[in-house]
Amino acid sequence: MADRSARPSYRDFDWRIRLITYALLILGAIVMLMPFAWMVSTACKPPIELNKLPVRWIPENPACVENFNLLYDQSPRFNRYLLNSALVTIGRTLGQLVTCSLAAYGFARFSFPGRNIIFALCLGLLMVPFQAILIPEYLLIRELGWLNSFRALIVPGIFSAFALFLLRQAFLQIPLEIEEAATIDGASPLRVLWHITLPLSVPALAAFGVITVQAAWNDFLYPLVVANAPDTRVVTIGISLLQGERRTPYNLLMMGSFLATVPMLVLFMLLQRYFIEGISMSGLKR
Amino acid sequence: MASSRLNFLGPTPLSRRRALWGMALIAPNTLGLLFFFGIPVLIAFWTSFQQWNALKPPVYIGLENFERLVDDQMFHTALTNTLKLLGLTVPLEIVLAMGVAVLLNQPLAGRSLLRTAYFLPVVTSTVAASIVWTGAFQQRYGILSSLLEPVGLGDYKWLVDPGLVLIPIAAVTVWQRLGFDMVIFLAGLQSIPGVLYEAATIDGANRWQRFRHVTLPMLSPTTFLVMVLAVINSFQIFDQVYVMTLRTVPGGVGGSATTLAYYLYRRAFTDSEFGYASAIALVLFVIILSVTVVQLAGQRMWVYYEAEKG
Numbered sequence: 277m278a279d280r281s282a283r284p285s286y287r288d289f290d291w292r293i294r295l296i297t298y299a300l301l302i303l304g305a306i307v308m309l310m311p312f313a314w315m316v317s318t319a320c321k322p323p324i325e326l327n328k329l330p331v332r333w334i335p336e337n338p339a340c341v342e343n344f345n346l347l348y349d350q351s352p353r354f355n356r357y358l359l360n361s362a363l364v365t366i367g368r369t370l371g372q373l374v375t376c377s378l379a380a381y382g383f384a385r386f387s388f389p390g391r392n393i394i395f396a397l398c399l400g401l402l403m404v405p406f407q408a409i410l411i412p413e414y415l416l417i418r419e420l421g422w423l424n425s426f427r428a429l430i431v432p433g434i435f436s437a438f439a440l441f442l443l444r445q446a447f448l449q450i451p452l453e454i455e456e457a458a459t460i461d462g463a464s465p466l467r468v469l470w471h472i473t474l475p476l477s478v479p480a481l482a483a484f485g486v487i488t489v490q491a492a493w494n495d496f497l498y499p500l501v502v503a504n505a506p507d508t509r510v511v512t513i514g515i516s517l518l519q520g521e522r523r524t525p526y527n528l529l530m531m532g533s534f535l536a537t538v539p540m541l542v543l544f545m546l547l548q549r550y551f552i553e554g555i556s557m558s559g560l561k562r
Numbered sequence: 563m564a565s566s567r568l569n570f571l572g573p574t575p576l577s578r579r580r581a582l583w584g585m586a587l588i589a590p591n592t593l594g595l596l597f598f599f600g601i602p603v604l605i606a607f608w609t610s611f612q613q614w615n616a617l618k619p620p621v622y623i624g625l626e627n628f629e630r631l632v633d634d635q636m637f638h639t640a641l642t643n644t645l646k647l648l649g650l651t652v653p654l655e656i657v658l659a660m661g662v663a664v665l666l667n668q669p670l671a672g673r674s675l676l677r678t679a680y681f682l683p684v685v686t687s688t689v690a691a692s693i694v695w696t697g698a699f700q701q702r703y704g705i706l707s708s709l710l711e712p713v714g715l716g717d718y719k720w721l722v723d724p725g726l727v728l729i730p731i732a733a734v735t736v737w738q739r740l741g742f743d744m745v746i747f748l749a750g751l752q753s754i755p756g757v758l759y760e761a762a763t764i765d766g767a768n769r770w771q772r773f774r775h776v777t778l779p780m781l782s783p784t785t786f787l788v789m790v791l792a793v794i795n796s797f798q799i800f801d802q803v804y805v806m807t808l809r810t811v812p813g814g815v816g817g818s819a820t821t822l823a824y825y826l827y828r829r830a831f832t833d834s835e836f837g838y839a840s841a842i843a844l845v846l847f848v849i850i851l852s853v854t855v856v857q858l859a860g861q862r863m864w865v866y867y868e869a870e871k872g
Contacts, residue, residue, distance in 0.1 A: 386584025387580070415605065431598075519809060552745050
């Protein structure tokens, strides 16, 4: 996909330069991947091998299954944490898909008094770092009586200025004529959105979806503040609790981190294209 | 007549109907944003003027919280640490990400595989990443300590020594941000017209000159964007500090790892000082906002926008 324009081509790309390029890139890639290798290798070490020098990459007596079981001995609710994370992630992503595609469609295709001001105000919220409103957000949730509930974890997360911005951008790319044809045939705006606009925006929706899923799964500070109770704990908090207990040995910590990371790694492997599109979309198109 | 009252919506019945549709469509998200994010922004200002501890009702105390900040030694430490982290992460991640992107933006076999390797840390959670790096940095038995052993750096207490603790925190941050920045740089590189390189080559420019006089200026809007995002991110570092100091001394020995974000969290949720913590939050917000504004103003000096001068 890179070679469509004739940037440095093979012609002026002699083998020495290519060798250096490969050497640098591969060396860098090894450094980037090393923490993953270390995580997996440590997660499978029996306790006596943890403090053995020199450090071995492949455990002498791998104890993956034992460590997996030990993790659940120490943190019996770990599956619950994983499930909670999944619920929060699905809830937020589906919710954003509904509220933000409706709103994006409204902003992209309809004119009404105050449209530009409201849109600008929504985008203005993107400028506010979350930490700046962490305390009022907590007070608001407490006032609503939502502390330690799934409502607190999910409901505020279904509204997003970021998704609104991305989806509006995607809807604006769709030729107006297609939608107009349907409108003339008597389809209501909701039908047009459902049957025409959304199907035509699948790549953008997928890109937005994976970014949202990833952000929801990895969220930490907000759940830490509003829902740090046994029944509503998400997995990022679950593993931080393991980290906080000094008796947790490193092999179990790595096993926990591994389990918390694997869903996103699998998702990334399957939908890599959309992750990368989502990031470059959020960074570049404005 | 109902329709005459709705005249402000548009000149024709159809346009009025479409205006109503538009408002109905945007209503859920807009009201939700207003309620859950707009109102908290307003409350944030109000709470920072209150004295508000745990169970006692808030009392208006004007600017007292801000006056307290001036003499608060820990606040100064947190501010310094935040700025140190900015210095440790932002230049490094930009240079590395740009370098990797430029190298990857060449016709190479296996480039998508390499790109994956650099991007993988972005999808991991900062909490899990910080736990793994805590393990990697542990004294003697961590993989990093053991790799650094031959150069005599193996026996440091990276996460306890106040002079060192920011280094592991910066390391995780750069590790996780590099792939994100790289993707934005790659998209920026793709949008540089190949003609410019051809013209430069015909004029006899060598590889370095093409990078210096074509790539760098044409990429500067992207570099600017990456920089703004990286700076904002560095001001918000929290998860890394929370996780990496949890096993030893939370916040670092003597607050040596405490950032502004971490300090305001501790003040609010450990000490229950909502008013004072809100003042810290407001200062953090103002700092981020002014640094962003300064960068926007400064971009004229080095960011090249084709349309303006071309």
